[in-house]
Amino acid sequence: MDFTYTETQDMLRDTLARFLADTYDFETRKKMIDSAEGRDPGIWRALANDLGILSAPFSEAQGGLGGGALENMIMMEELGKVIAIEPYLQTVVIGGGALKAAGGALADAVIPEIIAGNAIIAFAYAEPQGRYDLANLRTTAKKDGAGYVLNGHKGVVYAAPWATHLLVTARTGGNQRDRDGVELFLVDAKSAGITRRDYPTVDGSRASEIYFENVALPAEALLPGGIDLVEKVVDEAAVAVCGEACGVTRKLHEGTLDYSKQRQQFGQPIGRFQVLQHRMADMFLEVEQIMSMTLMATLKLDLPAAERKAMVSLAKAKVSRSAKFVGQNAIQTHGGIGITQELAIGHYFKRATMIESQFGSADWHLDRYEQLTLPGAA
Numbered sequence: 587m588d589f590t591y592t593e594t595q596d597m598l599r600d601t602l603a604r605f606l607a608d609t610y611d612f613e614t615r616k617k618m619i620d621s622a623e624g625r626d627p628g629i630w631r632a633l634a635n636d637l638g639i640l641s642a643p644f645s646e647a648q649g650g651l652g653g654g655a656l657e658n659m660i661m662m663e664e665l666g667k668v669i670a671i672e673p674y675l676q677t678v679v680i681g682g683g684a685l686k687a688a689g690g691a692l693a694d695a696v697i698p699e700i701i702a703g704n705a706i707i708a709f710a711y712a713e714p715q716g717r718y719d720l721a722n723l724r725t726t727a728k729k730d731g732a733g734y735v736l737n738g739h740k741g742v743v744y745a746a747p748w749a750t751h752l753l754v755t756a757r758t759g760g761n762q763r764d765r766d767g768v769e770l771f772l773v774d775a776k777s778a779g780i781t782r783r784d785y786p787t788v789d790g791s792r793a794s795e796i797y798f799e800n801v802a803l804p805a806e807a808l809l810p811g812g813i814d815l816v817e818k819v820v821d822e823a824a825v826a827v828c829g830e831a832c833g834v835t836r837k838l839h840e841g842t843l844d845y846s847k848q849r850q851q852f853g854q855p856i857g858r859f860q861v862l863q864h865r866m867a868d869m870f871l872e873v874e875q876i877m878s879m880t881l882m883a884t885l886k887l888d889l890p891a892a893e894r895k896a897m898v899s900l901a902k903a904k905v906s907r908s909a910k911f912v913g914q915n916a917i918q919t920h921g922g923i924g925i926t927q928e929l930a931i932g933h934y935f936k937r938a939t940m941i942e943s944q945f946g947s948a949d950w951h952l953d954r955y956e957q958l959t960l961p962g963a964a
Contacts, residue, residue, distance in 0.1 A: 594651065595660055602639055602664045605632070610668040612930045615790070618671065624792040625671055625748065633672065634703025640678055641701040644686065648697045655822060659829035659884045666833025669937045671791045673706050673745035679826045681707025681753055684770060684819045688809035692772060696751070708749035708775070709823070710740035710796055711816070718950050720755065720816050721765045727756035727803065734758070734808070736773065736801040746794035747784040749775045754798070755816055768813040777801050789937040814891065821898045822887060824945040828880040828905045831941045834934055835876065835912040839869045841931045842916040862919065869915055872908040879904045896958040899951035905941070906948035913938035 591599070609629060618626045633639045642657040644650025651657070658679050665674055682700050685693040699705035716722040725738025736756055746752065752773045760767030773780075779801040782794040809815060843866050846857030856862055883901035887894055913935045917924040925932045942948070 591660070595653075595657065598639070598642055598651075598653075598657060599660050599664060601637055602633075602661060603667075605637055606664060606668045606670065610670060612933075615668065615671070615933075616927075619786070619790045623748070624786065630672055630706070631703050633674075634701065638701075640674075640703060643678060644682060644697055644701060648686075648694075649701050650697075655825065655884050655887045658822075658826050659880060662826045662829035663833040666830035666937075667837050669790065669834065669837075669933055673708070673748060675823060675826055675830070676709050676745040676749075677705065677707045680709045680819055680823050681705075681751065681772075683822045684753055684809055684815065685772075687815055687818060688770075688811055690806075690810075692806055692809065696772065699750075705751055706745060706749045707751045707753055707772075708743050708746040708794075709753045709819075710743045710746070711753075711755045711820070712741050712743070713739065714741055718946050719763065720820060721768050721813055722763050723755060723757045723768060724762060725754070725756045725798065727758050727769060727771060727808075729758070730802070732805045734771070734803040734805075736771065736779075736798045736803055738798050740796045740798075742787075742793050743796050744787070744791055744793045746775075746782060746796060747792045751775055752780075752796065765813045768816060770809045770811065770816055770819075771803055771807045772809060773801065773803060773807060777803075787940070789940045790933060817891070817895070820945055821894055824898055824902045825880065825883045825887060827941055827944050828876065828883065828901050831905045831909050831938065832873070832877050832880055834938050834941065835869075835873045835909055838912050838916040838931065838934045838938065839866070839873050841934065842866065842869065842919050845920055845931075856919075865915055865919065869912050872912050876901075876905045876908045892958055896955055899946070899955040899958070902946055903948045903951040903955065906943070906946075906951070909938040909941045 639661060641650040642653045642661060646652045661674060665672065677700055682697060685697055696705055713724060727734040727736050738756065752775050754771045754773050756769060756771060757767050758769050779799045781797040784792060784794045787793050846862055847855050849856045879901040883897045886897035916931055917935055920931055923929055
């Protein structure tokens with residue numbers, strides 16, 4: 587099978603890589619994180635208007651470049667290399683992916699705003715009791731005339747402090763863990779009845795606890811598709827995070843390799859020690875393996891649901907374990923300096939640690955893979 591990227595895909599990668607090299611160095615990122623807003627809005631505007639990066643996975647009819655999941659993977663890998671805090675995952679991959687799948691007037695209205703950089707979407711799906719069960723919801727959207735009334739609590743909503751819209755999972759019927767009755771709504775972030783508690787995350791981003799109290803939603807806020815749409819969106823997000831992990835782990839390996847050539851011990855660079863040479867080789871192999879696994883899962887996203895889920899879980903389980911392996915070996919090689927705020931490697935390690943469990947841990951995905959593929963396991 588030919589895994590060569592197209593000329594357009596290579597152009598997108600090179601364009602984003604050059605831009606990030608010029609504007610997203612480690613010290614600049616630190617200043618953005620430490621600022622009151624936690625980011626530089628000008629970066630997002632430049633990605634939209636100067637580079638057209640936000641249009642990559644959308645159809646030409648929607649004003650995009652006609653790409654899809656593979657373009658998202660490429661963009662996420664480059665963003666991972668600089669541990670970017672931009673809400674590409676939340677807005678383009680998750681928000682844009684949900685709207686593309688749902689279609690209709692709402693998609694026609696909001697997708698051009700995403701492409702233009704005017705809309706930022708935060709995915710409000712996680713609840714304290716839910717863990718990785720997407721159907722375990724206490725948040726409700728009860729019918730009220732033509733629309734709905736939303737009540738509930740969502741935790742660790744990445745990018746919510748910056749969001750113009752919230753993509754919210756809520757229960758319109760059924761019991762707390764039933765698949766039936768789970769729906770997805772696109773909510774104006776400024777709607778009356780929404781309360782946020784914002785905070786910085788360990789990996790340098792911003793997130794919120796969000797409380798909905800009698801939030802009135804119009805009928806058109808509902809994205810048709812139910813739990814199947816939610817699962818599709820989360821699988822696409824998981825694979826995109828795998829793409830980000832490829833960039834993060836590659837930089838962890840490169841940074842550790844460079845350090846092993848500079849750090850002197852017993853009158854020679856520590857990289858000359860055989861045990862560390864083996865460690866560098868093992869880290870490199872993990873990076874290459876997850877690149878292949880991520881590409882495989884990306885190309886399988888259009889398969890029927892059961893096959894898609896199996897391939898996504900296989901890739902995410904491998905990526906979660908590899909991110910842990912590469913990150914821990916990077917820190918062990920650097921020693922105590924590796925976890926300081928002043929050294930970039932510690933920030934890459936924090937992001938790798940978050941990726942381990944984002945959208946499902948290795949154990950959870952291996953269990954799902956087993957249930958989907960082994961006879962009699964379900």
